[in-house]
Amino acid sequence: MESGAVRYGIIGVGMMGREHMVNLAHLRSEGATVTCVADPHPPSLEHALDLARSLHAPPPAVFPGHRQLLDCGLCDVVVVSSPNMTHFEILMDIINHHKPHHVLVEKPLCTTVEDCRKIVNAAKQRPDILVQVGLEYRYMPPVSKLIDVVKSGILGQVKMVAIREHRFPFLVKVNNWNRFNVNTGGTLVEKCCHFFDLMRLFAAANPVRVMASGSIDVNHKDESYDGKVPDIIDNAFVIVEFDNGTRGMLDLCMFAEGSKNEQEISVVGDIGKGEAFVPESIVHVGLRAEGRTGVKIEKAEDARIKYDGLHHGSSYLEHLHFLSVIKGESIDAPAVSLTDGLLSVAIGVAAQLSIEKGRFIAIQEILQC
Secondary structure (H helix, E strand, O other), X not given: OOOOOEEEEEEOOOHHHXXXXXXXXXXXXXXXXXXXXXXXXXXXXHHHHHHHHHOOOOXXXXXXXXXXXXXXXXXXXXXXXOOHHHHHHHHHHHHHOOOOOEEEEEOOOOOOHHHHHHHHHHHOOOOOOOEEEEOHHHHOHHHXXXXXXXXXXXXXXXXXXXXXXXXXXXXXXXXXXXXXXXXHOOHHHHOOHHHHHHHHHHHOOOEXXXXXXEEOOOOOOOOOEOOEOOOOOOEEEEEEEEOOOOEEEEEEEOOOOOOOOOEEEEEEEOOEEEEEEEOOOEEEEEEHHHOHXXXXXXXXXXXXXXXXXXXXXHHHHHHHHHHHHHOOOOOOOOOOOHHHHHHHHHHHHHHHHHHHHOOOEEHHHHHOO
């Protein structure tokens, strides 16, 4: 292995695992190399080997399980991109392994708050391990630019955050694991933890209570797997109240393929308003004093991105930053902490429970479960 190389192992090489392989291939010049992969699904391992060949990368060692990968001694960093319901066991095995492995774990951190909390507490005992949660939407150029606008103070005190995601239905995954709440944590955990993380970031505050209304109205209703009908909702409205008085709202629709933008984010302060549009990659910024004619429109781009991939370059930038932290080139901690991951799940769990119970759910009620 050449000097300065950082060796990656990928646990779970379905669609997202292979997406990580491509991103890391574009970071070879930074020292990243994928040396091993693990997956209990043989076709996924074959696809990973085919992908490595197409990327002109050395073939990674392949393993049927994550424990064999951890024991092989071939990697310094592990990317966990396996199905949601496997994250807890895998993360605990990584944290408890005698050899330290830094970790990038795909969202959600875990499917339950209880499991998230156990991971947070276990990781505190391993200061030699860096862990980042894959809430990469923070890195999308228009979202990142809007974050900078909010942090600059030009909008004043943030009062309202509104996020609309109108998109296509859930994709087909191996063995259709993502069709059931017990595996995913529910749509508002699996899909929307991204947006709850952004709400916390824009509000610069923590959630207090959550109210949601949602249902499965269009998608997956005619599907059946081993006699079981999917129970994942395909649309919802979610209101989140924060401890500084800011309110957030999510508008989710997963049967809205006819949308110009998949995500539209609005942050309103007492002085001005900022908006980000994805995939148009445009940011609007306007001040109350200047009115509509004063709204500035700017294209959001990041010249560092070498691969757009499935998430408009955000996964590339996520890896680039985490790699710099691992190599000691950045004094920053991982950008998205385990606590960030836990709270994004907690808001999603509260929203799912609110739909079930038909009432506001206090976050403290969720955190005490």
